[in-house]
Amino acid sequence: MNEILPELVRTTTIGAESRVNRYYRQGGVSAVLAEIDRLESDHVKAHYASLLMKQNVAAKDYAMVINRISSTLDSDHYLTEFSKKWFG
Numbered sequence: 001m002n003e004i005l006p007e008l009v010r011t012t013t014i015g016a017e018s019r020v021n022r023y024y025r026q027g028g029v030s031a032v033l034a035e036i037d038r039l040e041s042d043h044v045k046a047h048y049a050s051l052l053m054k055q056n057v058a059a060k061d062y063a064m065v066i067n068r069i070s071s072t073l074d075s076d077h078y079l080t081e082f083s084k085k086w087f088g
Contacts, residue, residue, distance in 0.1 A: 011040050013047045020051040029061045033068045045069070046078040053086045062087070 009015060023031040032052045039045045049069045057065065066087065073079045 010038060011044065013044055016047055017051055020048055024052065024055045029057055029064060033065070037072055042073050042075040042078045045072055046082050049082055050085065
């Protein structure tokens with residue numbers, strides 16, 4: 001289980017909301033973005049990014065979020081969906 005659990009967490013959205021909440025409480029936007037960088041699929045990264053935006057993210061941090069997410073997502077589809085949903 002110890003070998004499988006980290007891979008399961010980083011390749012699915014299982015437990016994503018509680019993980020994002022915990023990372024945000026511990027280190028804010030930067031901590032969540034660092035975790036997103038460690039994730040494997042664009043689907044999971046985009047999900048975590050959307051959960052991040054549900055936090056109380058300050059407008060001054062939007063540019064950092066956009067820059068980081070646009071550099072980590074390879075899929076134009078997920079990037080477009082994220083951008084349209086949160087930045088209209």
